[in-house]
Amino acid sequence: MDKSKVDYSVYLVTDSTPAILGTKDLVRVVEAAVRGGVSIVQYRDKHSDRQTAVQTARKLLEVTRRFGVPLLVNDRVDVAVEVGCEGVHIGQDDMAYEEARKLLGPDKIIGVTASSVDEALAACKAGADYLGLGTVYATPTKKDTKSIIGPSGIRSILQALSSAGHASIPTVCIGGINARNATAVLLESSAAPQKSLDGIAVVSALVAADDPAAAARDLLAKVVTGRVPDVLRAVAEATPLSHNMTNLVVQNFAANVALAVGASPIMANYAEEAADLAKLGGALVINMGTVTPDGLKNHIQAIQAYNAAGGPVVLDPVGAGATSIRRSAVQTLLSSGKFTIIKGNEREIHTISNTSSAIVQRGVDSSSTLSIPQRAALAKSVSRSTGGGAVVVLTGKTDIVSDGVRTLRIDNGHEYLGRVTGTGCTLGTTLSAMVAAFRGKKSPLVAAVAGLVMFEIAAERAGVRDDVRGPGTFVPAFLDELSALREETVRGDVKWLAGAKVEAVEVEEE
Known part of the structure; x- marks a missing residue:
C-alpha cells in the first residue's frame, strides 16, 4: 500500500x-x-x-x-x-x-x-x-x-x-x-x-x-x-489557477464564479498553452458544451498535459447523451487520460456508464428518473469503472458524490440554479478550484463536497434575498454570496456551515 x-x-x-x-x-x-x-x-x-x-x-x-x-x-x-x-x-x-x-x-x-x-x-x-x-x-x-x-x-x-x-x-x-x-x-x-x-x-x-x-x-x-472550511481557506490562500476549456455561453459567468470563490480563472481553449499552464499548480476543466473535431483534439492534448504534470482534471460531459457525436466524444475523452472529478446530471452520468445504450438525452436536460439509492449506486459504479478512481459528482435536486468507496448526498440548493444558463458549468469551475487547492491533502472527495456545499448554500442565501425577484437578479446575488462565504470562512466565521445537509449513503455491494 x-x-x-x-x-x-x-x-x-x-x-x-x-x-x-x-x-x-x-x-x-x-x-x-x-x-x-x-x-x-x-x-x-x-x-x-x-x-x-x-x-x-x-x-x-x-x-x-x-x-x-x-x-x-x-x-x-x-x-x-x-x-x-x-x-x-x-x-x-x-x-x-x-x-x-x-x-x-x-x-x-x-x-x-x-x-x-x-x-x-x-x-x-x-x-x-x-x-x-x-x-x-x-x-x-x-x-x-x-x-x-x-x-x-x-x-x-x-x-x-x-x-x-x-x-x-x-x-x-x-x-x-x-x-x-x-x-x-x-x-x-x-x-x-x-x-x-x-x-x-x-x-x-x-x-x-x-x-x-x-x-x-x-x-x-x-x-x-x-473539513469544508479547510478546503475553502486553502483556496483563499493559494488562489489556484482554474483553467477552463469550456463552451462560449458560460465563459464570462464561469470566470466570475472562479473569482468569487477565490480562484484565478483563465479561459484558454488552445491546447498548446496547456503544458505551460499545467505547471502552475492549478486544475483543468474540460466542458463538452461545444463539441467540434478541433475542440476534441485540444481537450485530449490538454488532459494529457495535466496528467503528465500531476494536475487535477475535471470533466463536465455536457449533453453527453444528446447525440451520437457527443456519446462518441465522451468515450474518446474517457480513454484519453485520467480525471480527478467527473461531474454531470443523471443522464450525463448514465451515458458514461455501462448502461448508457438505453439512455437518450434531450440537450442538457437534467430530469431524473432514479431514486436516491439508484443514483448513489450509479455514481459509485461509474467512479469504480474509471481507472484513476475519479470522484463522481451526480447533480440534481439531491447531489450525489462518490469516490467508489464512500458515497454522500448533499441536499442544499435553490430552484433558481435550474433556471439560469450555465450554473452546472460553473459548478465545474468551482470544483476545479477546490480540488486544485486541496490536492496536497489527497482527498478529492472532501474537496468536491466542499465545492458543492459552498455553491449550493450560496444559492440558498441568494435566493431568499430581498433584492432577488427572479433568475435575472439571482445571478449577481449568487456571485455576491459565493464571495461572502469565502470571506466569512477566511476570518473564522463558519456559522453558515450549520445549514449544510450532508449525509453518507448506504450503497449495496455489487
Whole structure:
C-alpha cells in the first residue's frame, strides 16, 4: 500500500473489553464499520496472549484487505510483523520509533501518539508517518491518559507542526470523539490554512454502537462537513489557477464564479498553452458544451498535459447523451487520460456508464428518473469503472458524490440554479478550484463536497434575498454570496456551515 495515499478520515481503534464490545464479535463489528465508511483500522488489544492476538489480527486483516483499508496493530510490533499488516501505532511508553522501524522496514506505516508540542515535533523528527493527537476529552476506554488537551491543545500542536515545516504530516485526534462533537472538534482544532486535522479516531462510538455501519456513515458525513472550511481557506490562500476549456455561453459567468470563490480563472481553449499552464499548480476543466473535431483534439492534448504534470482534471460531459457525436466524444475523452472529478446530471452520468445504450438525452436536460439509492449506486459504479478512481459528482435536486468507496448526498440548493444558463458549468469551475487547492491533502472527495456545499448554500442565501425577484437578479446575488462565504470562512466565521445537509449513503455491494 502506498503510504502517501492513506485516508485517515474515519479511524477506528478497536476495544475487545466486555465494557465496550459487549458480547459482539469484533471481526463482524470491524467489517460493518469499514463497510459504513471507516478508512483505517487499528487493532488494539493489550491483554490477550500473543497467539490470540495474532489469530485476531489475521482475521481482521482478511476483512480490511477485502475493502482496501489499512490495518495497524497498536504497540505489539511483533504481532504486526508476523501477520504482515500495513503497520503499527505506538504510544509514548511503547517501543521506540527507531526500533519499530528496524523491525518493520521502510514501507510500513508507523503512527505515534503525541499529547504535547514537544512529543509531536520529536515524532516528526524521528520519521513518523502520521500522528495521533490527544486525548481531546476524557474517555473511559483509556485509563492511562496523561492529560486532557481539548481542541485548543490540538490546535496548538497543529500550529507548531506548521511552523516547524511539518504541515504535510497527517494527523488525527482521539479521545471522546463521537457523531455529536466530531464536526465541532474539527472546526475548533483547525489551524488552517496551514494545518488542520486529517481525520478523527474513535473507539466506543463505533465498537459499542448497535449498528456500526450506520454509525460509521454518520461519522463520515460529520468529518467531511467539518473539513469544508479547510478546503475553502486553502483556496483563499493559494488562489489556484482554474483553467477552463469550456463552451462560449458560460465563459464570462464561469470566470466570475472562479473569482468569487477565490480562484484565478483563465479561459484558454488552445491546447498548446496547456503544458505551460499545467505547471502552475492549478486544475483543468474540460466542458463538452461545444463539441467540434478541433475542440476534441485540444481537450485530449490538454488532459494529457495535466496528467503528465500531476494536475487535477475535471470533466463536465455536457449533453453527453444528446447525440451520437457527443456519446462518441465522451468515450474518446474517457480513454484519453485520467480525471480527478467527473461531474454531470443523471443522464450525463448514465451515458458514461455501462448502461448508457438505453439512455437518450434531450440537450442538457437534467430530469431524473432514479431514486436516491439508484443514483448513489450509479455514481459509485461509474467512479469504480474509471481507472484513476475519479470522484463522481451526480447533480440534481439531491447531489450525489462518490469516490467508489464512500458515497454522500448533499441536499442544499435553490430552484433558481435550474433556471439560469450555465450554473452546472460553473459548478465545474468551482470544483476545479477546490480540488486544485486541496490536492496536497489527497482527498478529492472532501474537496468536491466542499465545492458543492459552498455553491449550493450560496444559492440558498441568494435566493431568499430581498433584492432577488427572479433568475435575472439571482445571478449577481449568487456571485455576491459565493464571495461572502469565502470571506466569512477566511476570518473564522463558519456559522453558515450549520445549514449544510450532508449525509453518507448506504450503497449495496455489487
